[in-house]
Amino acid sequence: MTTSPVTGTALSAADRYGTTEAQRDLAARTRAIAEEHFAPRSLEWEETGAFPEPNLRLLADAGILGTAVPVEYGGSGGSWLDSAVVLEEIGRTCYVTAMATLGELGVQSRAIAAFGSDELKADLLPRIARGEVVCSICITEADSGSDVGSIVTRAVPVDGGYRITGGKALISRLDVVDIMLVCTRFGTGEGRGVSDVGFIVVERDRPGVEVSDGHQTLGGERLFALTLTDVFVPERNVLVGAGGFKKMINAFNGQRCMNASISIGIAQGALDAAKARATERRQFGKPIADFQGLRWMLADCAIEIEAARALVHRAAWNGGKQFPNRYDAAVAKVFANEMSLRVTDRVLQIFGGHGFLRDLPAERYLRWARYGGLGGGTPQLLRDGIATELYRERPATS
Ligand SMILES: Cc1cc2nc3c(=O)[nH]c(=O)nc-3n(C[C@H](O)[C@H](O)[C@H](O)COP(=O)(O)OP(=O)(O)OC[C@H]3O[C@@H](n4cnc5c(N)ncnc54)[C@H](O)[C@@H]3O)c2cc1C
Structure with missing residues (x-):
């Protein structure tokens, strides 16, 4: 039985494809910080190449940066799903910040916690949770x-x-x-x-x-x-x-879910921007959101995001505080990475020629989405792994 570290309550089968109230609260707290502080400066971090240190500080002060750090080392001892909801919210507003926190919320913290010596854990994990070391x-x-x-x-x-x-x-x-x-x-x-x-x-x-x-x-x-x-x-x-690399592969399955969560956040941010744009922008005397061609594009974006989220949450949920399995993680990552490219491309189309300008957010989401399939296992490599698993006896996961 997996428990939510945030509330300590058991995650029942009923929560399986959804999130608990505590996880929704964690997501809401992250979203509030991200919208107020990360979104306004997201382009600035890209253009200057500076590290978004103040953003990490805000997350550390809110107790969110330590989500993946066990309670006994000063974190909140969160599950992979807790980290997934946090990274989705960060990815929705600022890719640079999502990449800057991916390690703390993902594989770096969890690998040290799972495999590090007691000395290493005691030295590093509390400082990671407090945002004092970048790893x-x-x-x-x-x-x-x-x-x-x-x-x-x-x-x-x-x-x-x-x-x-x-x-x-x-x-x-x-x-x-x-x-x-x-x-x-x-x-x-x-x-x-x-x-x-x-x-x-x-x-x-x-x-x-x-x-x-x-x-x-x-x-x-x-x-x-x-x-x-x-x-x-x-x-x-x-x-x-x-x-030990074989042990670490298990941790990378979790990292794949984290990478996929950022892809989902990027796609969701793009869809939210497109919804707003399509009601504001008028052509032929009415909002462009009234044209069925665009309404269906918005609907396709929503369908794909929901599907990706369900896959990623399934994989992360199955991992609990241990590690997601290879098949679930690969399926979720390939779908989420490729979905985010399709969604952000459609969104740019909805913005029209203005979407090509750097001043509006559409081109930003499309650029951000491109990373997903490059890091943490490419779709080509993961498809090979999925095919291998298809020929292997494995416990049912769905
Ligand atoms: C933004 C960003 C951040 C990164 N951060 C880090 C980091 O912090 N730490 C780190 O270690 N790395 C990092 N990387 C590197 C990343 O992990 C690698 O780019 C990735 O592992 C792919 O390796 P490669 O670029 O050498 O491509 P290659 O392995 O050379 O692959 C080139 C192409 O061949 C394909 N290919 C390779 N093997 C096969 C196969 N067997 N079958 C079919 N196709 C195949 C690949 O899918 C790809 O399309 C980062 C990359 C990016 C873009």
């Missing part, structure tokens, strides 16, 4: 993207810990990062596939850590490269050692 996850390398088994970053054992050498590419938030969950090979073996791959926590201020200048991106968030040259890290920093 990136560093997997992608210049020559290793979807194929994680081809990474070359390596941690070699030395007295008291490891020395790490390697490099990472396309990493979020390294301009402000305090700690990094670095995906690395362990030891000096031949290193085939993911058999010797795990994760280790590297503090930004360790000698040998270098961060490149940021690259500007379509969605506004900046991405960075990381170089690690003979960086010493103590044993206690190992999150999952050689072979």
Whole structure:
């Protein structure tokens, strides 16, 4: 039985495809903050490339940033579904802020809580909940993207810990990062596939850590490269050692639901903007919302958003405070990512030529939606995983 950490009440089967009152309250509190503080500055964060630190502070002060942190470490001990409703609301108003909080509300916090040493948990989790540390996850390398088994970053054992050498590419938030969950090979073996791959926590201020200048991106968030040259890290920093990548895959199933929740938020924000625009804009003597062609476009947006939300909530609900399963998470992510592109494209059409202007929000949503299918497992890779699961015996999830 899964319980909501917000109220401590059990989530019954009746709540299965819906949210509890506590989760709706959590969403409403997040929406209030996001509409008042995030929406007005969303374009500014994109254009300046600055990290939206004040937004993280607001969420931390409201006790929302610690949703994924267990209660004993100062968070609210939320489920994946709690994080999903929060990220949807943030994604609805400000993509840069959603990306800036994705790790705290998702895989970084939950992986540390699930796999970290007691020392690591006690040191990091309370500070994550308070918004005092920014924590990136560093997997992608210049020559290793979807194929994680081809990474070359390596941690070699030395007295008291490891020395790490390697490099990472396309990493979020390294301009402000305090700690990094670095995906690395362990030891000096031949290193085939993911058999010797795990994760280790590297503090930004360790000698040998270098961060490149940021690259500007379509969605506004900046991405960075990381170089690690003979960086010493103590044993206690190992999150999952050689072979631990398989454990982490479970955590990534949750992260896929979080990425999908942002896609849903973006689509919902776009639909809300289109509804308003279609009643204000008049052509042929009446609001364009009166034309059936557009009404059906709005209806199609709503249908697809509802379907994506049901899939993501199912996957997150099944994960509870543990981890969603691979099939549910992949199905939800592929559908939500692709849905958000269809919805935001329709919305831009509803705005007409004005929708192409940066001053109005339509083009923004379309750009934001493009990220979903690039990070956290591409639709191509996930479809392969879904097909594999189709041939495997698995417990019914619906
Ligand atoms: C905004 C943004 C933020 C990011 N933040 C981070 C971060 O914080 N940390 C991090 O580690 N990474 C991050 N990334 C990187 C992201 O995780 C990678 O881009 C992703 O894993 C894909 O890898 P790649 O770009 O090297 O593409 P590749 O793996 O080279 O893929 C290129 C194309 O080939 C397709 N392809 C690859 N393999 C297969 C296959 N077996 N079958 C069919 N098609 C296939 C892919 O779907 C894709 O279309 C971020 C990326 C973006 C865009």
